Amino acid sequence: MASQQDLASCVRAALDEYFKDLDGQPPHAVYDMVLQCMEKPLLEYVLNRAGGNQSKAAEILGLNRNTLRKKLQQYNLQ
Template sequence: MIEKIAIAETLDSITLRQAVKDTLKNYFTNIGGEQPVDFYSILLEEIERPLLEVLINHTHYNQVRMAHILGISRGTLRKKLKQYGMLD
Protein backbone atom coordinates (compact mmCIF):
# COMPACT_ATOMS: atom_id res chain seq x y z
CA MET A 1 0.00 0.00 0.00
CA ILE A 2 2.77 2.46 0.94
CA GLU A 3 4.57 1.58 -2.30
CA LYS A 4 1.46 2.42 -4.33
CA ILE A 5 1.13 5.78 -2.58
CA ALA A 6 4.80 6.59 -3.22
CA ILE A 7 4.43 5.69 -6.90
CA ALA A 8 1.27 7.79 -7.22
CA GLU A 9 2.98 10.76 -5.55
CA THR A 10 5.97 10.39 -7.88
CA LEU A 11 3.70 10.29 -10.93
CA ASP A 12 1.76 13.34 -9.71
CA SER A 13 5.04 15.16 -9.13
CA ILE A 14 6.32 14.31 -12.60
CA THR A 15 3.01 15.36 -14.13
CA LEU A 16 3.03 18.65 -12.21
CA ARG A 17 6.67 19.29 -13.07
CA GLN A 18 6.01 18.60 -16.74
CA ALA A 19 2.92 20.83 -16.73
CA VAL A 20 4.92 23.69 -15.22
CA LYS A 21 7.76 23.15 -17.69
CA ASP A 22 5.38 23.06 -20.67
CA THR A 23 3.60 26.20 -19.47
CA LEU A 24 6.87 28.08 -19.03
CA LYS A 25 8.09 27.03 -22.48
CA ASN A 26 4.80 28.21 -23.97
CA TYR A 27 5.03 31.53 -22.11
CA PHE A 28 8.53 32.28 -23.37
CA THR A 29 7.60 31.21 -26.90
CA ASN A 30 4.61 33.57 -26.86
CA ILE A 31 6.54 36.62 -25.65
CA GLY A 32 9.09 36.19 -28.42
CA GLY A 33 12.20 38.25 -27.86
CA GLU A 34 10.79 40.29 -24.98
CA GLN A 35 12.66 40.11 -21.69
CA PRO A 36 10.25 39.96 -18.74
CA VAL A 37 11.22 42.10 -15.76
CA ASP A 38 11.04 40.67 -12.24
CA PHE A 39 9.83 37.35 -13.65
CA TYR A 40 10.48 35.44 -10.43
CA SER A 41 8.03 37.64 -8.50
CA ILE A 42 5.46 37.33 -11.27
CA LEU A 43 5.86 33.56 -11.29
CA LEU A 44 5.54 33.31 -7.50
CA GLU A 45 2.32 35.30 -7.52
CA GLU A 46 0.89 33.21 -10.35
CA ILE A 47 1.60 30.04 -8.38
CA GLU A 48 1.01 31.17 -4.79
CA ARG A 49 -2.40 32.77 -5.24
CA PRO A 50 -4.15 29.70 -6.75
CA LEU A 51 -2.26 27.41 -4.37
CA LEU A 52 -3.58 29.35 -1.38
CA GLU A 53 -7.09 29.41 -2.85
CA VAL A 54 -7.05 25.63 -3.27
CA LEU A 55 -5.68 25.11 0.25
CA ILE A 56 -8.32 27.42 1.74
CA ASN A 57 -10.99 25.17 0.23
CA HIS A 58 -9.15 21.94 1.05
CA THR A 59 -8.59 22.83 4.72
CA HIS A 60 -11.77 24.87 5.24
CA TYR A 61 -9.51 27.85 6.03
CA ASN A 62 -7.68 26.01 8.82
CA GLN A 63 -4.47 28.03 8.89
CA VAL A 64 -2.59 25.53 11.03
CA ARG A 65 -3.28 22.75 8.50
CA MET A 66 -2.48 25.05 5.57
CA ALA A 67 0.87 26.01 7.10
CA HIS A 68 1.66 22.37 7.86
CA ILE A 69 0.87 21.30 4.27
CA LEU A 70 3.07 24.10 2.90
CA GLY A 71 5.86 23.46 5.41
CA ILE A 72 5.90 27.09 6.56
CA SER A 73 5.08 28.81 9.83
CA ARG A 74 1.58 30.08 10.48
CA GLY A 75 3.00 33.60 10.64
CA THR A 76 4.49 33.27 7.17
CA LEU A 77 1.20 31.87 5.91
CA ARG A 78 -0.72 34.81 7.38
CA LYS A 79 1.73 37.21 5.70
CA LYS A 80 1.07 35.54 2.34
CA LEU A 81 -2.70 35.53 2.87
CA LYS A 82 -2.57 39.23 3.71
CA GLN A 83 -0.38 39.92 0.67
CA TYR A 84 -3.06 38.44 -1.61
CA GLY A 85 -6.01 39.96 0.27
CA MET A 86 -7.17 36.57 1.56
CA LEU A 87 -6.91 37.16 5.29
CA ASP A 88 -10.24 37.11 7.13
Protein backbone atom coordinates in the same frame (compact mmCIF):
# COMPACT_ATOMS: atom_id res chain seq x y z
CA MET B 1 -2.12 9.85 -9.57
CA ALA B 2 -0.35 13.15 -10.24
CA SER B 3 3.28 13.38 -9.31
CA GLN B 4 5.85 16.09 -8.78
CA GLN B 5 7.07 15.35 -12.31
CA ASP B 6 3.58 16.08 -13.68
CA LEU B 7 3.53 19.42 -11.90
CA ALA B 8 7.04 20.25 -13.10
CA SER B 9 6.00 19.37 -16.66
CA CYS B 10 3.05 21.77 -16.41
CA VAL B 11 5.34 24.55 -15.19
CA ARG B 12 7.81 23.89 -18.01
CA ALA B 13 5.01 23.92 -20.59
CA ALA B 14 3.65 27.21 -19.21
CA LEU B 15 7.13 28.75 -19.29
CA ASP B 16 7.65 27.53 -22.86
CA GLU B 17 4.39 29.26 -23.79
CA TYR B 18 5.37 32.44 -21.91
CA PHE B 19 8.73 32.73 -23.66
CA LYS B 20 7.14 31.96 -27.03
CA ASP B 21 4.54 34.68 -26.45
CA LEU B 22 7.27 37.24 -25.72
CA ASP B 23 7.93 37.27 -29.45
CA GLY B 24 11.48 38.56 -29.09
CA GLN B 25 10.81 40.92 -26.19
CA PRO B 26 13.21 40.50 -23.25
CA PRO B 27 11.81 38.64 -20.24
CA HIS B 28 11.61 40.50 -16.94
CA ALA B 29 11.26 39.32 -13.33
CA VAL B 30 10.29 35.78 -14.34
CA TYR B 31 10.98 34.37 -10.88
CA ASP B 32 8.58 36.74 -9.12
CA MET B 33 5.97 36.30 -11.86
CA VAL B 34 6.02 32.51 -11.54
CA LEU B 35 5.89 32.64 -7.74
CA GLN B 36 2.91 34.97 -7.76
CA CYS B 37 1.09 32.92 -10.40
CA MET B 38 1.61 29.72 -8.41
CA GLU B 39 1.47 30.87 -4.80
CA LYS B 40 -1.96 32.52 -4.70
CA PRO B 41 -3.91 29.57 -6.18
CA LEU B 42 -1.87 27.18 -4.01
CA LEU B 43 -2.79 29.10 -0.86
CA GLU B 44 -6.45 29.35 -1.89
CA TYR B 45 -6.65 25.65 -2.68
CA VAL B 46 -4.97 24.42 0.49
CA LEU B 47 -6.89 26.83 2.72
CA ASN B 48 -10.13 25.61 1.17
CA ARG B 49 -8.98 22.00 1.58
CA ALA B 50 -8.32 22.73 5.26
CA GLY B 51 -11.84 24.09 5.67
CA GLY B 52 -10.54 27.61 6.27
CA ASN B 53 -8.45 26.48 9.24
CA GLN B 54 -5.21 28.44 8.94
CA SER B 55 -3.29 26.26 11.38
CA LYS B 56 -4.21 23.15 9.43
CA ALA B 57 -3.40 24.85 6.10
CA ALA B 58 -0.01 25.97 7.43
CA GLU B 59 0.73 22.41 8.50
CA ILE B 60 -0.24 21.04 5.06
CA LEU B 61 1.96 23.64 3.38
CA GLY B 62 4.86 23.14 5.76
CA LEU B 63 4.75 26.80 6.80
CA ASN B 64 4.66 28.57 10.11
CA ARG B 65 1.12 29.87 10.75
CA ASN B 66 2.39 33.46 10.99
CA THR B 67 4.11 33.08 7.61
CA LEU B 68 0.87 31.78 6.14
CA ARG B 69 -1.09 34.70 7.60
CA LYS B 70 1.43 37.15 6.09
CA LYS B 71 1.07 35.49 2.68
CA LEU B 72 -2.72 35.51 2.92
CA GLN B 73 -2.60 39.25 3.63
CA GLN B 74 -0.18 39.77 0.74
CA TYR B 75 -2.70 38.19 -1.66
CA ASN B 76 -5.78 39.68 0.05
CA LEU B 77 -7.07 36.23 0.95
CA GLN B 78 -8.08 37.02 4.55
